[in-house]
Amino acid sequence: MASGDSDIPGKMDNLNIENDGNASQNGDENVTPAEFSLMRKALRSKLIHTTNQVDVFQNDPNNPLYSVKSFEALNIPEELIRGIYDMGFSKPSRIQETALPLLLDKHRTNLIAQSQSGTGKTAAFILASLYRVDVSQQEPQIIILSPTYELALQTGEVAKQMAKYKPEITIRYVIRGETLPRNTKIAEHILIGTPGKMIDWALKYNFFNIKKISVFVLDEADVMIDTQGLRAQSIRLKQYLPKSCQMMLFSATYSDEIMDFARQIIPDPVVILKLRLEEQSLDNINQYYIVVRNEEEKYEALTNLFGTVAIGQAFIFCETKISASRLVQQLRKDGHSVGLISGDLTVEQRNEALRRFRDGQERVIVATNVMARGIDVEQVTIVINYDLPTNPETRNIDFDTYLHRIGRTGRFGKEGLAINFVDGDRTMQMIRQLEEHFKRPIKKLDATDVDEIEKIGNDM
Numbered sequence: 001m002a003s004g005d006s007d008i009p010g011k012m013d014n015l016n017i018e019n020d021g022n023a024s025q026n027g028d029e030n031v032t033p034a035e036f037s038l039m040r041k042a043l044r045s046k047l048i049h050t051t052n053q054v055d056v057f058q059n060d061p062n063n064p065l066y067s068v069k070s071f072e073a074l075n076i077p078e079e080l081i082r083g084i085y086d087m088g089f090s091k092p093s094r095i096q097e098t099a100l101p102l103l104l105d106k107h108r109t110n111l112i113a114q115s116q117s118g119t120g121k122t123a124a125f126i127l128a129s130l131y132r133v134d135v136s137q138q139e140p141q142i143i144i145l146s147p148t149y150e151l152a153l154q155t156g157e158v159a160k161q162m163a164k165y166k167p168e169i170t171i172r173y174v175i176r177g178e179t180l181p182r183n184t185k186i187a188e189h190i191l192i193g194t195p196g197k198m199i200d201w202a203l204k205y206n207f208f209n210i211k212k213i214s215v216f217v218l219d220e221a222d223v224m225i226d227t228q229g230l231r232a233q234s235i236r237l238k239q240y241l242p243k244s245c246q247m248m249l250f251s252a253t254y255s256d257e258i259m260d261f262a263r264q265i266i267p268d269p270v271v272i273l274k275l276r277l278e279e280q281s282l283d284n285i286n287q288y289y290i291v292v293r294n295e296e297e298k299y300e301a302l303t304n305l306f307g308t309v310a311i312g313q314a315f316i317f318c319e320t321k322i323s324a325s326r327l328v329q330q331l332r333k334d335g336h337s338v339g340l341i342s343g344d345l346t347v348e349q350r351n352e353a354l355r356r357f358r359d360g361q362e363r364v365i366v367a368t369n370v371m372a373r374g375i376d377v378e379q380v381t382i383v384i385n386y387d388l389p390t391n392p393e394t395r396n397i398d399f400d401t402y403l404h405r406i407g408r409t410g411r412f413g414k415e416g417l418a419i420n421f422v423d424g425d426r427t428m429q430m431i432r433q434l435e436e437h438f439k440r441p442i443k444k445l446d447a448t449d450v451d452e453i454e455k456i457g458n459d460m
C-alpha cells in the first residue's frame with residue numbers, strides 16, 4: 001500500500017485558519033487549512049486584484065529584475081498564449097509580472113513567492129512548467145506537489161486548460177487511487193500529486209527517473225507545513241532532485257516557519273513577498289439592522305428581504321451548524337433555493353455548493369461562523385448576519401469576525417449591503433458597540449417597509 005495515502009484530508013485536529021487560530025474556538029467544525037484553500041478556489045471566479053507593491057529579495061545583484069506588462073512580452077509559444085487568453089486572462093497579474101520573467105529566464109532562477117490567495121500564483125507556475133517541457137522526451141520532467149488529493153486535481157485542471165493548444169504536453173496525477181503495474185515507466189511530462197505518493201512512485205517503485213526532473217514546484221507551502229508528514233516528505237523528495245533542477249515554492253501566507261521550510265527546500269532563491277494583506281474596510285458597505293421579537297418574526301423578515309430586494313448574491317451567517325442547517329431546511333421547504341456550507345458536510349458537498357453559488361445557480365448561501373473565517377466573500381453583494389458573530393467563550397460581540405464577514409478590500413469599490421438581526425437588548429447593545437468600534441452608522445430598517453427595502457436594493 002502506498003504511503004501516499006497519508007495525504008487523505010480531514011485527519012488534522014489542529015485547526016489554524018489564516019494563522020489566526022480562531023477556528024478552534026468552534027471546535028465542532030473540523031475543517032483543515034487544505035479544505036479552506038479548496039473552498040476559496042471553488043468560490044473564486046476571478047483574480048483578486050491587490051494594490052500592494054511586491055518586494056523582491058535576491059542575493060545576486062547582477063541579476064537584473066524586470067517585469068512584464070503583457071504575456072506576449074514573455075516570448076512564450078503562441079499556443080500557450082492562446083491557452084491563456086482562452087482562460088480569460090488579458091495581462092499578467094501583479095505577482096505574475098515579476099515572477100514570470102524569473103521563472104522563464106535562461107538562468108532557471110529558483111523562486112520563493114508569497115502572495116495572497118487568488119492573486120495568480122498557480123497560473124504562474126503552470127505556465128512556467130508548460131514552457132519548460134521538452135516534448136521530444138517522453139518522460140516526467142516536471143513535479144508539482146500539492147498538499148492534498150483535491151488540490152492536486154484542481155491544479156491539474158488549470159494545467160489542462162492552459163495546455164489546451166499544446167496537446168502534445170501530457171500530464172499525470174500522482175494521487176491516492178492512482179495505481180500502476182510494477183515496472184511501468186511513466187511517459188507523461190508533468191506529474192501533479194501529493195508528496196507521499198510522489199516519493200513512492202519515484203523512489204520505491206521507480207516509475208520514473210527523478211534525476212530527469214528539471215522543474216520542481218511546491219505549492220501551498222503554508223498548508224503543507226500545517227499537515228503532519230508532508231513537510232518531511234517534501235524535503236526528502238527534494239534531496240533526490242538533480243542540482244540543475246529549477247525549484248519554486250508558493251505560499252498564500254507568510255511566517256518565519258514557512259520561510260524556514262522554504263529555504264530548506266529552495267537553494268539560492270529569489271524571494272517575492274507581498275506581505276501586507278490589504279486592509280478590510282467598511283467604507284463601501286451600507287449597514288442596517290432589523291429588530292424582531294422572536295424566531296418567527298426573524299424568519300419572516302428574512303424571507304421578506306428575499307422577496308423584495310433583487311439580491312445579487314447573499315451570504316447568511318448563523319452562529320452554529322445546527323441553526324444554519326435548520327434555517328436551510330426551512331428555506332428550502334418554503335421553495336427558496338439556497339446552499340449550505342458547514343462543517344457537517346463533506347469536502348465535495350461544500351465545494352459543490354460553492355461552485356453552484358459561484359456559477360449563479362444558487363444566489364444564497366447559509367454558512368456558519370467558522371466557514372466565514374476561511375473563505376472570502378468578495379463577490380457577495382449582501383451579507384446577512386442572521387446571528388451576530390460572538391466570541392464563543394465570552395459571548396461578546398466579535399469585531400474581527402464581523403469585519404471579516406462584511407468588509408471588503410480597498411480595490412473592490414462596489415457597494416455592499418450588510419443586514420443584521422436584532423432580537424433583544426443584548427443584540428441591540430452589540431449593534432451600538434459595532435457602531436462605536438468601527439465609527440460607522442448602522443441604520444434601522446423596518447422589515448415590513450417594502451419601499452425602503454426596495455430603495456436599498458436599487459441603490460446597490
Ligand SMILES: Nc1ncnc2c1ncn2[C@@H]1O[C@H](COP(=O)(O)OP(=O)(O)OP(=O)(O)O)[C@@H](O)[C@H]1O
Nearest residue numbers: 046047089091092093117118119120121122123252
Ligand atoms: N493574469 C490573469 N488575468 C486574469 N485572471 C487570472 C490571471 N491569473 C490568474 N487568474 C485567475 O484568477 C484566479 C486566481 O488565480 P490563481 O488560482 O492562479 O491564484 P493563486 O494565487 O494560485 O491562489 P491560491 O493561493 O488560492 O492557490 C483564477 O480564477 C485564475 O484563473
